[in-house]
Amino acid sequence: MLRQRANHRRIFILLLILLLLGVILFPELQKRPLYFLARPVVLVITGLQAGLTWIGGGFGHVWQNYFDLVSVKRENDLLKQDLARLQNEKIQLLEAAQAADRLQQLLDLKEAVSYHLVAARIIGRDPSNWYRTVMINKGTRDGVNVEMGVITPVGVVGRVIKSSATASQVLLATDRNSAVAALIERTRDEGLVEGTENGMARIKYLSLLAELQEGDLVLTSGLTGVFPKGLQIGTLGRTTKKESDLFQQAALVPSVDFSKLEEVLVITSLEERPGPPGRSGPSSPELKGSRK
Amino acid sequence: MNRWVYVIIALLLVPIQTTWLSAAGLHTVRPDLVLLFVYFTGFYAGEWAGILTGSALGLIMDFVSGGPMGLNIAAEGIMGLLSGLLGRFFLNTTATLTMGMVLLLSVVDGIVVFSFHQWVMSGIPFIEVFRWTILPEALYNTLIGGFIFWAVVRRLDIKKPWADPASYSTPIV
Numbered sequence: 001m002l003r004q005r006a007n008h009r010r011i012f013i014l015l016l017i018l019l020l021l022g023v024i025l026f027p028e029l030q031k032r033p034l035y036f037l038a039r040p041v042v043l044v045i046t047g048l049q050a051g052l053t054w055i056g057g058g059f060g061h062v063w064q065n066y067f068d069l070v071s072v073k074r075e076n077d078l079l080k081q082d083l084a085r086l087q088n089e090k091i092q093l094l095e096a097a098q099a100a101d102r103l104q105q106l107l108d109l110k111e112a113v114s115y116h117l118v119a120a121r122i123i124g125r126d127p128s129n130w131y132r133t134v135m136i137n138k139g140t141r142d143g144v145n146v147e148m149g150v151i152t153p154v155g156v157v158g159r160v161i162k163s164s165a166t167a168s169q170v171l172l173a174t175d176r177n178s179a180v181a182a183l184i185e186r187t188r189d190e191g192l193v194e195g196t197e198n199g200m201a202r203i204k205y206l207s208l209l210a211e212l213q214e215g216d217l218v219l220t221s222g223l224t225g226v227f228p229k230g231l232q233i234g235t236l237g238r239t240t241k242k243e244s245d246l247f248q249q250a251a252l253v254p255s256v257d258f259s260k261l262e263e264v265l266v267i268t269s270l271e272e273r274p275g276p277p278g279r280s281g282p283s284s285p286e287l288k289g290s291r292k
Numbered sequence: 293m294n295r296w297v298y299v300i301i302a303l304l305l306v307p308i309q310t311t312w313l314s315a316a317g318l319h320t321v322r323p324d325l326v327l328l329f330v331y332f333t334g335f336y337a338g339e340w341a342g343i344l345t346g347s348a349l350g351l352i353m354d355f356v357s358g359g360p361m362g363l364n365i366a367a368e369g370i371m372g373l374l375s376g377l378l379g380r381f382f383l384n385t386t387a388t389l390t391m392g393m394v395l396l397l398s399v400v401d402g403i404v405v406f407s408f409h410q411w412v413m414s415g416i417p418f419i420e421v422f423r424w425t426i427l428p429e430a431l432y433n434t435l436i437g438g439f440i441f442w443a444v445v446r447r448l449d450i451k452k453p454w455a456d457p458a459s460y461s462t463p464i465v
Contacts, residue, residue: 124310124356129321129429130405131358135310161358171358176416197420199320259317 102263105153109265115228116269118142120150122261123167132175132195133158134261139166147226149267155232155255156180156220157264168266172258173233174201181224182233184210185217193218193233193252201234201252208248212239218252228270302345305329306352321428323436324398326353330368331375331397331437335385336450339376346372360412367404371397387441394437395430402426 103119110117120136138144140163150157150170158178162169171178174195182193182203189210191203203218216236222229237251305325313322326349334342350368354361378393385393402425409416444450 124307125314126356126358127306127309127326127353128324128357128359128364128405129425130409132320133358135356169356169358175358177358177413197417197424199424259314259320 099262106263106265109151109153113228114272115267116143116271117265118144118268119263119265120144120168121263131177132172132199132258133161134170134172136168136170136264136266137166138266139164139168141165143268144168144266145268149226150264151227151231151267152256152261152264155234156227157256157258157261159226160266170264173254173256174199174258179224180227180233181221182218183221184212184236185219186213187211187216190221190223191247191249199258201254202249203236203252204249205247206249208241208245210248212236212248212250214238225270227267302329302349303352305349306356309353310356318428318432321425321432323432324401324429325436326350326368327371327398327401328394328433328437328440330372331394332440332445334372334375335379335382335393336445337376338379339373342372342374342376343369344372346370363405363408366408367401370404371401374400385441387438387446390441390445391434391438395434398430398433399426402430 106119110119118138120138120142122134123137124135126133136144136150144160144163146160146163148160150159156173158170158172158175159180160168161171172195173180173193176195176197178193178195180193181190183190184203184206187210189206189212191206193201193203195201206212214236218233218236220227220229220231220233232255234252234254234256237253239248239250241248309322309325313325316322330342330346330349333345346368347365350364350366353364353368357364375393375397378397382389402422406416406418406421406426
């Protein structure tokens with residue numbers, strides 16, 4: 001039985017070898033009889049190939065997309081970080097530009113006037129609600145002393161009431177304890193500007209004969225010696241005039257926004273400082289009319 | 293609370309009050325963080341702690357305030373005493389009660405400061421001061437006090453020393 005099977009195998013192998021030799025030696029055989037055999041086989045194989053290629057392509061596409069998404073996410077994160085950084089830089093640059101503008105205004109004022117000025121930065125405000133004061137970063141070491149006037153390019157801020165080596169306290173013009181000698185620019189009537197309880201200011205002791213108008217400019221009169229003549233304090237608001245009173249008074253809208261103070265100038269001396277000829281005097285015309 | 297944390301918070305209060313808190317101002321009024329700190333100290337740790345904390349912080353305030361020296365030492369010290377005395381009446385408190393007591397204490401603080409001003413420089417109209425300073429500050433303090441109670445005191449479960457049964461054996465000074 002086993003010998004018979006072995007003989008059959010040998011015959012099969014022999015026939016296969018003869019078939020291969022025939023196919024190789026006679027190319028015509030490749031075209032005709034094998035063609036019919038090859039057709040369905042190729043069909044199946046190519047079908048499978050197409051299927052596998054499609055699956056492989058699709059899978060590869062998904063895989064590629066996945067990797068693309070991962071990289072896109074990473075890129076998105078980086079771009080977001082860049083955006084946040086650039087926005088931060090933009091804010092810092094805008095802040096620096098605004099600071100430069102303010103400092104330029106201070107410098108312009110310092111150059112325009114003839115008295116001695118020291119620039120200072122606001123570093124704190126009064127801890128209580130009872131006083132309107134600010135702390136500046138200049139003290140006796142920089143020549144800042146008590147009873148010196150403090151201004152900005154816009155107008156009067158107040159006067160120094162306490163001074164240490166490195167810092168000073170400035171009583172704002174809106175504090176109830178503050179008093180600044182003033183005059184109305186148009187009528188030349190003199191009065192006294194003092195703060196009110198609600199954080200505003202008023203001008204008192206104006207003559208009953210004074211014909212005041214809302215919006216009149218109020219300037220320093222230069223009488224107290226703290227401020228030179230002609231610095232803007234604010235504009236007149238509503239006037240209160242009673243027959244029984246000896247004087248009339250008016251609300252005053254300060255030209256300085258005290259809630260947004262950042263840098264100020266301290267008048268360390270009203271004496272004229274040496275400088276280039278042609279510079280404007282202590283009461284610079286730019287200050288008289290400036291309404292920023 | 294850890295003693296050092298307490299001291300650091302106390303030392304940071306006045307600088308915060310004079311810088312960052314300016315941004316939280318409504319018109320010209322800001323909450324008084326020092327008063328709130330003194331209130332909570334006095335209420336939860338007793339009148340002596342309140343007086344000491346109030347006077348020490350009042351001294352720092354006087355250094356940087358435009359007012360006369362001693363005004364805040366006296367005012368904050370008195371507030372520490374009052375908050376400590378108030379604390380003796382209540383073992384446990386609620387946010388509403390805290391807000392009520394902060395309101396009361398802020399108004400009393402305003403009246404004390406006003407009285408001092410009248411003594412030193414007469415002629416300040418009380419109605420104007422009450423309208424523009426005392427009342428707005430008291431209302432602001434009340435809101436912030438309620439928030440601090442809710443956010444800190446309740447969360448950290450801060451209790452009075454004598455509210456702890458373990459301390460019953462030791463005498464309360």
